[in-house]
Amino acid sequence: MHLLRTLALATTVIAGGAYSFGAHAETTIHIQAEEPGSSIYIYAGLFEPTIEKATGYNVEIIPRGGSVTNTALTNAGKTEFAFSNALPLSWGWNAILDFEGKPQQNNRLVFSGMQVAYLSVVASQSYVEKSGNAEVRTALTGDNPAKVLVEPAGSINPVVLDLFLKHAGSSLDEQRARGSIAQVPSSQMGQRVQDGMANAYFGIGPIGNPDLAEIMLSEKMVFLGWNDDDLAALKPYGFATSVLPANSYEGQTADLKMPVTLNDFIANKDVPEDVVYNVTKAVIESIDTLVAANKGFAGWEPEKYIQPEFQVIPLHPGAEKYYRERGWLK
Incomplete structure (x- = not known):
């Protein structure tokens, strides 16, 4: 096993190109992860011995x-495999936002x-009851907007909020000037929320998101509903639609769409199918085995999340072949 632990060595590998295939050479593959200590780095460290043991690679x-970086490097063929989030993958495929004018269509x-993050919008029950x-x-x-909290610039959350507001005929700047949004x-x-300066929250996070959990303890909050038009409007930006199971949060007694x-695992399109x-x-x-090593894998449903409605880029033919053999794809 060769875990590249230094930035200099990692840079050398990327600069020189990643692919190492040949009839008489050991097959070497590279997986672009994230910084040590991150959950993605931990996942990659578990994939390494798993893949080596099963394949001999x-x-x-x-x-x-x-x-964003991993999307670009995989697209350029600087690594065979990488972890990336569906949002920048979709932005790259559609050449928008961070990839404006720079299509990234070599990723598969x-x-x-492996990780599922929900776009949650909650408001105080009193606000919903009074405003309808x-x-x-x-x-x-x-006409009677909530006073919404969202993180400052640098977080993905205000970017997504602005995209949604523009779809709805407004913008982050407009609503901030109106006094209905605070970053x-x-x-x-x-x-x-406790001090009465805000009564709603907009953010992305997994089940158990500590920011959302704290807000829901500060005051009695309810999840706001999404209509089908708004759900569809977010799809080009990398969002899919799924269900937050009932009782994921205090007071949330029903499943919510x-x-x-x-979190996606991707490959460059030119990595051999086999x-x-x-x-x-x-x-x-x-x-x-992965679950035994890290409980973060316990809720992973790979069959569900490779279905067409969750794909923001096409499947690699090698992966598709395996899923069809398993009967997971029609």
Whole structure:
């Protein structure tokens, strides 16, 4: 196993190109991860021995990057495999936002959904009862808007909020000027709600999101509903639609349909089909081992999240072959 632990060595590998395939050479694959200590780095460290044991490949983990960087590096063929979030993958495919005018269409999906993050919008029960605004759009842009908290610039949350508001005929700047949106660090949000300075929250996070959990303890809050038009409007930006199970949060007694974004494992389109097939098979058929090593894998539903409605980029043919053999794709 060759875990590339230094930034200099990682940079050398990327600069020189990643592919190492040949009839008489050991197959070496690179997985672009994130910085040491991140959940993605931990996942990559578990994939490394799993893939090596099942395939005989030499796996090298590159301990740097993030979803935007990893999307670009995989597209350019600087690494065979990478972890990325569905949002920048979709932006790259559609050449928008961070990839405006720079299409990233060499990336292919291998598997998805190791992490699922929900786009949650909650408001105080008292606000909803007084205003009648029980849907996201009316609460954010209606005549009696909620006082919404979202994180400052640098977070993905205000970017997504602005995209949604523009779809609804407004913008982050307009609503901020109106006094209905405040951008504050997550550490201050619960107190703001308690002090009556805000009554709603907009943010992305997994089940158990500590920012959302704290806000819901600050005052009796309810989840605002999403209509089908608004859900569809977020799809080009990398969101899919899924269900937040009942009782995921205090007082949330029903299943709720809402936008989600997924953590994806991707490959460059030119990685040989048999290599991607073998990597896919190695990981998917080792889920029990992965769960035993890290409970973060316990809720992973790979069959669900490779279905067309969750794909923001096409499947790699090697991965698709494996899923069809399993009967997971029609």
